[in-house]
Amino acid sequence: MVELIENADGFRYVVVEKQIMEQIHDGTLNPGDKLPSLRKLSSRLHVGLATVNQAYLELERKGVVEARPRSGFYVRSTFRKMPEPPCRQHSEPLVPTKATRGELIRTVLKGVGRKDILPFGVATIGQELLPIKALNRMLTTVIRETPLAAAQYESIEGNFELRRQIAMHVIEEGVTASPEEIIITSGCQEALNIALRALTRPGDIVLITVPAYYCFLHLLENLGLRAVEISSCPESGINPDDVRRAVSMNDVKVCIFNPNFNNPDGSLTPDEAKRDIVAALAEKNIPLIEDEVYADIHFGPLRPLSFRTFDRKGLVIQCSSFSKTLAPGYRVGWIMPGRFFNKIFHVKATTNICTATPTQMAVAEYLRAGLYRRHLKQLRAGIEEQMRHMQYLVSRYFPEDTKVTHPLGGAVLWLELDAKVDSVDYFYRALEQGIGVAPGVVFSSQDKFANYIRLNCGHAVSQDLEKGIQVLGKLAGTLAFSAK
Amino acid sequence: MVELIENADGFRYVVVEKQIMEQIHDGTLNPGDKLPSLRKLSSRLHVGLATVNQAYLELERKGVVEARPRSGFYVRSTFRKMPEPPCRQHSEPLVPTKATRGELIRTVLKGVGRKDILPFGVATIGQELLPIKALNRMLTTVIRETPLAAAQYESIEGNFELRRQIAMHVIEEGVTASPEEIIITSGCQEALNIALRALTRPGDIVLITVPAYYCFLHLLENLGLRAVEISSCPESGINPDDVRRAVSMNDVKVCIFNPNFNNPDGSLTPDEAKRDIVAALAEKNIPLIEDEVYADIHFGPLRPLSFRTFDRKGLVIQCSSFSKTLAPGYRVGWIMPGRFFNKIFHVKATTNICTATPTQMAVAEYLRAGLYRRHLKQLRAGIEEQMRHMQYLVSRYFPEDTKVTHPLGGAVLWLELDAKVDSVDYFYRALEQGIGVAPGVVFSSQDKFANYIRLNCGHAVSQDLEKGIQVLGKLAGTLAFSAK
Numbered sequence: 001m002v003e004l005i006e007n008a009d010g011f012r013y014v015v016v017e018k019q020i021m022e023q024i025h026d027g028t029l030n031p032g033d034k035l036p037s038l039r040k041l042s043s044r045l046h047v048g049l050a051t052v053n054q055a056y057l058e059l060e061r062k063g064v065v066e067a068r069p070r071s072g073f074y075v076r077s078t079f080r081k082m083p084e085p086p087c088r089q090h091s092e093p094l095v096p097t098k099a100t101r102g103e104l105i106r107t108v109l110k111g112v113g114r115k116d117i118l119p120f121g122v123a124t125i126g127q128e129l130l131p132i133k134a135l136n137r138m139l140t141t142v143i144r145e146t147p148l149a150a151a152q153y154e155s156i157e158g159n160f161e162l163r164r165q166i167a168m169h170v171i172e173e174g175v176t177a178s179p180e181e182i183i184i185t186s187g188c189q190e191a192l193n194i195a196l197r198a199l200t201r202p203g204d205i206v207l208i209t210v211p212a213y214y215c216f217l218h219l220l221e222n223l224g225l226r227a228v229e230i231s232s233c234p235e236s237g238i239n240p241d242d243v244r245r246a247v248s249m250n251d252v253k254v255c256i257f258n259p260n261f262n263n264p265d266g267s268l269t270p271d272e273a274k275r276d277i278v279a280a281l282a283e284k285n286i287p288l289i290e291d292e293v294y295a296d297i298h299f300g301p302l303r304p305l306s307f308r309t310f311d312r313k314g315l316v317i318q319c320s321s322f323s324k325t326l327a328p329g330y331r332v333g334w335i336m337p338g339r340f341f342n343k344i345f346h347v348k349a350t351t352n353i354c355t356a357t358p359t360q361m362a363v364a365e366y367l368r369a370g371l372y373r374r375h376l377k378q379l380r381a382g383i384e385e386q387m388r389h390m391q392y393l394v395s396r397y398f399p400e401d402t403k404v405t406h407p408l409g410g411a412v413l414w415l416e417l418d419a420k421v422d423s424v425d426y427f428y429r430a431l432e433q434g435i436g437v438a439p440g441v442v443f444s445s446q447d448k449f450a451n452y453i454r455l456n457c458g459h460a461v462s463q464d465l466e467k468g469i470q471v472l473g474k475l476a477g478t479l480a481f482s483a484k
Numbered sequence: 485m486v487e488l489i490e491n492a493d494g495f496r497y498v499v500v501e502k503q504i505m506e507q508i509h510d511g512t513l514n515p516g517d518k519l520p521s522l523r524k525l526s527s528r529l530h531v532g533l534a535t536v537n538q539a540y541l542e543l544e545r546k547g548v549v550e551a552r553p554r555s556g557f558y559v560r561s562t563f564r565k566m567p568e569p570p571c572r573q574h575s576e577p578l579v580p581t582k583a584t585r586g587e588l589i590r591t592v593l594k595g596v597g598r599k600d601i602l603p604f605g606v607a608t609i610g611q612e613l614l615p616i617k618a619l620n621r622m623l624t625t626v627i628r629e630t631p632l633a634a635a636q637y638e639s640i641e642g643n644f645e646l647r648r649q650i651a652m653h654v655i656e657e658g659v660t661a662s663p664e665e666i667i668i669t670s671g672c673q674e675a676l677n678i679a680l681r682a683l684t685r686p687g688d689i690v691l692i693t694v695p696a697y698y699c700f701l702h703l704l705e706n707l708g709l710r711a712v713e714i715s716s717c718p719e720s721g722i723n724p725d726d727v728r729r730a731v732s733m734n735d736v737k738v739c740i741f742n743p744n745f746n747n748p749d750g751s752l753t754p755d756e757a758k759r760d761i762v763a764a765l766a767e768k769n770i771p772l773i774e775d776e777v778y779a780d781i782h783f784g785p786l787r788p789l790s791f792r793t794f795d796r797k798g799l800v801i802q803c804s805s806f807s808k809t810l811a812p813g814y815r816v817g818w819i820m821p822g823r824f825f826n827k828i829f830h831v832k833a834t835t836n837i838c839t840a841t842p843t844q845m846a847v848a849e850y851l852r853a854g855l856y857r858r859h860l861k862q863l864r865a866g867i868e869e870q871m872r873h874m875q876y877l878v879s880r881y882f883p884e885d886t887k888v889t890h891p892l893g894g895a896v897l898w899l900e901l902d903a904k905v906d907s908v909d910y911f912y913r914a915l916e917q918g919i920g921v922a923p924g925v926v927f928s929s930q931d932k933f934a935n936y937i938r939l940n941c942g943h944a945v946s947q948d949l950e951k952g953i954q955v956l957g958k959l960a961g962t963l964a965f966s967a968k
Contacts, residue, residue: 102830106829106830106833109640109833109837124636124637127632127635127636130635132631132632132635133631135635136627136628136631136634136635139623139627139842140624140627140628143620143623143624144620144624147616147617147620148611148616149813150620150813151611151614151616151619151620151811151812151813151814152608152611152811152812152813153608153812153813154813156593185836186670186815186836186839186840187836187837189834189835189836189837190835190836193834193835193836201686201708202685202686215834215837218830218833218834219834222830222831222834223834224685327635327636328635328636328637329633329634329635329636329637329638329840329841329842330635330840330841330842331670331836331837331838331839331840331841345590346586346590346702346706347706349590349593349702350673350677350699350702350703350706350707351673351674351677351835352669352670352671352673352674352677352815352836353593353671353673353699353815354815355670355815355840356670356813356814356815356839356840356843357813357814357815358623358813358814358842358843359840359842359843
């Protein structure tokens with residue numbers, strides 16, 4: 001920065017920059033707005049073109065504006081980077097506990113599909129980002145061209161073409177899988193459910209990282225399992241040493257980890273740590289269930305690797321779905337059960353025989369037509385843009401001491417509010433105003449994260465949604481102030 | 485009969501009747517063939533019109549031929565009534581056992597959707613009997629008219645209109661249900677699965693009747709449950725005294741019964757016995773899961789009542805689906821959890837969040853259009869016709885000592901073969917010849933029914949299928965003869 005300040009125009013560009021920032025602050029300029037052209041601003045402010053250019057470049061460097069080729073500069077969605085929530089190493093001993101947040105989770109989940117609640121609470125993706133028209137066209141084609149097949153049972157493992165397409169898709173993770181190693185499930189939740197049911201009995205201990213996707217915890221509670229919780233850090237994901245310590249102290253039956261853009265803290269466990277964790281668990285023959293549902297929504301150029309990449313013993317069970325990338329209502333996901341194929345096959349067969357045929361066939365057709373890769377590219381860009389915009393709105397409307405994550409993928413933000421804010425109270429008050437959020441306490445079975453909330457960034461930020469964030473920000477301030 | 489023999493034409497009609505029977509026996513006349521007109525046969529045999537008429541009426545009375553209005557007499561599918569398998573009161577004590585037939589069941593289930601295996605093994609319904617065209621049209625309409633909704637998550641409970649339609653449909657059973665008491669599932673198997681998981685823990689005792697639908701047993705095995713088995717009688721279904729005795733001797737956590745056209749023996753438990761069983765279980769507060777998946781396929785004019793009709797305490801959990809009546813591949817079923825709504829709701833939510841949206845909407849539309857009732861009428865007639873035809877073929881091709889059920893509904897026949905026939909051996913030998921059957925042993929966890937097989941009657945009896953029955957009949961004879 002120093003060298004910029006000391007260039008030909010001296011400090012004058014800083015003045016220009018500040019002025020732009022103020023206009024963004026007071027709402028004269030909004031995210032997505034185009035900045036005045038260099039020429040126009042130069043003449044209006046009586047400064048050189050180079051000065052304005054310098055200011056714009058600096059704003060770009062800070063992530064406040066962005067240059068669009070052959071168009072000019074635009075206000076980016078984020079301009080004030082709030083700090084990330086720090087990694088909280090909880091002092092509780094590593095003892096198994098029972099999850100008991102089922103009722104609250106149920107209330108949170110009621111937001112699914114509700115049109116009268118702003119969709120920050122449930123991790124859905126906006127319809128405008130999903131290729132619903134193309135998918136529905138595939139569905140229509142499938143039932144027109146193979147009307148009888150579409151109405152019949154699929155094999156228990158699922159549609160073969162779909163499994164073949166998934167096998168080709170996951171090659172990107174650095175793994176080779178054959179269609180015969182894949183079982184189609186009714187979404188990722190079912191994949192997790194049948195994996196856990198195949199590998200555990202009530203009372204068994206499961207190792208998870210917290211904050212953890214609350215449906216994990218709901219599932220553990222439902223299956224009568226006990227959780228040992230280690231910390232997930234927003235910046236660095238899962239620490240292999242924590243895993244080693246936890247499995248040495250407890251009779252862990254299975255782990256469930258979300259290494260790529262963990263829901264809710266968006267953390268990415270580095271590939272080197274993944275290798276290390278897989279090795280540590282392989283030593284003790286502990287199966288590892290990995291939730292990969294967000295892995296395809298990476299903002300960087302490369303898809304992060306999965307645990308499965310490093311698996312040599314068939315101990316890693318990968319679960320994923322198309323619910324975040326194509327259509328949640330189609331209920332199409334998959335599981336790669338590794339060495340547990342037979343067990344998991346039987347659990348799937350006794351759960352619902354097979355997954356619905358028409359939607360499986362439609363997704364298979366969509367993938368076979370080669371449309372998925374291009375769509376994912378657009379989807380990633382769209383979600384990243386929405387997330388930046390949400391970060392901007394949080395920085396604008398939430399109290400200054402709020403901390404918010406800077407994920408490199410996924411579609412949710414994780415906010416640490418003032419320590420005095422009770423997220424359950426916050427949740428109900430927001431709901432009263434028609435706004436869904438996910439309260440921090442549901443992301444652990446031990447009442448950690450009492451002052452955290454998760455915000456879904458899956459939807460384009462309309463005026464209504466912006467107003468919602470404004471209300472949420474104000475509410476955070478009010479509760480911090482009113483709490484004794 | 486006596487008064488018929490003593491009528492004006494004396495005994496002459498018996499000669500005519502016998503001649504027709506012989507022609508059916510030797511294949512001159514086949515099921516579905518039209519008998520000669522009264523006038524033609526009368527002139528050919530030199531007997532009076534009244535004599536031929538008398539013979540035809542007698543054949544009709546015996547179920548060998550049928551009169552079709554304004555058309556004449558036709559050979560019915562069945563003409564030689566083989567005896568029903570008697571009710572076997574097994575001498576084993578009422579002790580819980582673990583089901584262990586998973587691998588064999590898996591092999592049987594591999595017949596699902598296989599085009600190279602004749603479909604007697606798996607209880608599917610032929611596509612020509614299902615309104616697949618109309619359903620697919622509904623599906624196309626739904627995704628054209630509400631493209632976005634079809635791609636989104638449904639609520640956990642399922643599509644409201646579908647639940648409303650189901651509530652109206654079940655009124656026929658003599659129960660009133662509101663949409664709020666219904667949860668949509670991915671087929672009846674899922675309904676049974678989540679009901680059992682909500683109400684039991686591994687090691688618990690479940691009371692079932694045998695022969696029992698093998699997917700019950702597969703499910704029990706998978707969930708680590710133990711079964712206490714009482715007998716289902718082909719003629720009279722479940723005996724309330726057996727239920728009383730079983731629950732007094734064992735700590736039964738839950739019962740699963742199939743009162744209306746039990747799969748595989750087709751038995752119908754009388755409504756009075758249903759009332760009695762519900763009362764006996766209510767005394768001990770034992771929940772009763774009833775599988776109603778065949779109840780709509782009744783050959784008599786009225787739908788039999790369900791256990792739920794007599795339930796006053798919310799202890800009856802009804803499970804059913806559209807897999808036998810509309811389209812199995814749509815995976816749409818339902819559960820009415822009674823007083824266990826909350827528990828079962830949570831298990832459903834953690835299993836797969838919700839059932840696929842497009843197929844739910846399509847079925848809802850189909851029902852809303854008022855098409856279901858008329859379709860069921862045709863379906864019942866079609867399946868009854870196929871079952872009569874299958875009974876006829878069994879009587880024609882199987883050894884004389886074979887016993888076969890005479891169900892009043894459902895779509896399967898249950899055959900008792902010579903005591904020396906090992907049904908597992910039989911199963912594999914049939915499979916080698918491309919014919920699926922379900923071997924008797926999978927219908928109990930105690931190796932009962934070793935010499936029984938189940939035949940599916942869901943498909944129109946083509947020449948290929950008839951040849952298949954011929955092979956099966958011969959195989960039954962061979963194995964009875966060759967066994968030591």
